[in-house]
Amino acid sequence: MAVYTDVTFEDLEGLLRGYDIGTPLSFKGIAEGVENSNFYLQTDRGAFILTLYEKRVKVDDLPFFLGLMEHLAARGIACPQPVRDQAGKNWSMVKGRAGAILSFLNGISLRRPENHHCQAAGEALARLHAAGDGFALSRPNALGPAGWRELADATNPRAEAVQGGLGMLIADALAELEKDWPRDLPTGIIHADLFPDNVLFMGDRLSGVIDFYFACNDMLAYDLAVTLSSWCFESDGAYNVTKARSMIAGYRSVRTITDAEIAAMPLLMRGASLRFLLTRLYDWLNPDPNALVRPKDPREYAKKLRFNLQVKSAGEYGF
């Protein structure tokens, strides 16, 4: 198996001695998640995911991520819930890595979501924003403007080799965003990565939200921009304003979007596309030979950024 970290059944047995979740019936590495090793575990008491945190997820951040999932689940959000061991801890060490056992959510992520799925995702995002309120811990967004600057510097020398004009596109957009990035919009806990991969459906019903490992404190409207960016562009690069209107309507059914948030949307959309352009470009230029998942093409987000740079007002996004 080429999950990053190999976990044998014997390792699993050792781990499960500390938990009260039954006898294992099945245990398989799954090809999911870029950042971590994930295993599907079925016991006679239920289905679980064992996640081992590799590379980018810092152990110091685990109390935030795992605590957040507990906080959200307690407020009715369908998200993975960390299982506590017999000592009450929600993570343990497995093969020298921090690992957590989480409840498994049924459902399937869609590659080609339709209008009503976008509506459901918008509504779920606003529910997350509301439910995050009152969470005791906080975590700054490591992938805000300062993080973009670091990634831009690290990728700049080789950006042109990926696509002509890419270095300049990034430099110009970043300079503008560093100057004009909004500062006074409503903030809270954001998911920060609510791509279609991270939303599960059973039939047409949204059954869960997963992968909270980019969650942080930041502007709520930026989270909506990230979600619009990942659900409402067609594969040919066209912005589908009908899907966007559905998503915005879903969001608004739970939380009011302020005028200041709407006015900032063109900038937030540029920021969202620059953020994913930069991380994808970095991963593209620095591929991990052990990764289970191929790097995603950064040019998809270069195209979205170019589109966003020509948008004059939030109305063009469906607001």
Next chain:
Amino acid sequence: MAVYTDVTFEDLEGLLRGYDIGTPLSFKGIAEGVENSNFYLQTDRGAFILTLYEKRVKVDDLPFFLGLMEHLAARGIACPQPVRDQAGKNWSMVKGRAGAILSFLNGISLRRPENHHCQAAGEALARLHAAGDGFALSRPNALGPAGWRELADATNPRAEAVQGGLGMLIADALAELEKDWPRDLPTGIIHADLFPDNVLFMGDRLSGVIDFYFACNDMLAYDLAVTLSSWCFESDGAYNVTKARSMIAGYRSVRTITDAEIAAMPLLMRGASLRFLLTRLYDWLNPDPNALVRPKDPREYAKKLRFNLQVKSAGEYGF
């Protein structure tokens, strides 16, 4: 996802229209199997594996492999069972590849099997041999001496770079085996790859045998040699004759091992270790950049081959 072939939920929905196995609840690429893309599929009617056949499994061989699993399952062997579609076919095309939906078996493969697991595996192997009797189709072993010669020729120029003396070790062993390889032993359907990975246990009970994609017609005792080779060496390279005796006793509880088979065992063990040495060496020298599974170290089987070359009689193996 970096399963070889990416299957979206929408592809899955299209495929499932041809089957009568319920509504999907969960669908995940799993990091299992070197040769194929495998997906875990749960529906409201049960758990299944979707396998897409890549590279080495030829479509022409599917009637043999899938028919064999049906034949064995009908004779009480716990193995994956192909699900037939509404037209009665046991495979279909998915994304340009042949694919089959198979029943999912609970159970976990062991990395460090103990004596009683070896006993159970030996017994299961002999049951397979008995149950294969009467299967209408046949398939020659592509990885017998003629196949070894091809692999030896293909790997010879770079074998020394992997380990000093490896080219000569292979050449000498192959020359002997081509000359003396047994021809008159009892034959039948063999699994040909019954490694611990391919045997599932629930607790101490053997719950199933999987991965029939090397199955073929060949000498039954060769299959026992392959199984002894993969279960009864310790990780330091030592042959564990206690485990071997357990495996042999398990096998004998179902099928008599003939004197001629016992006498041939030193040669068969050399052949078994050369076969896995050669395929691993080939994969090591020709890694597939898209593979989910890292190539296995050929030197493990070079060590086993060197051990086997010094064995004088079957008694040393526990017979």
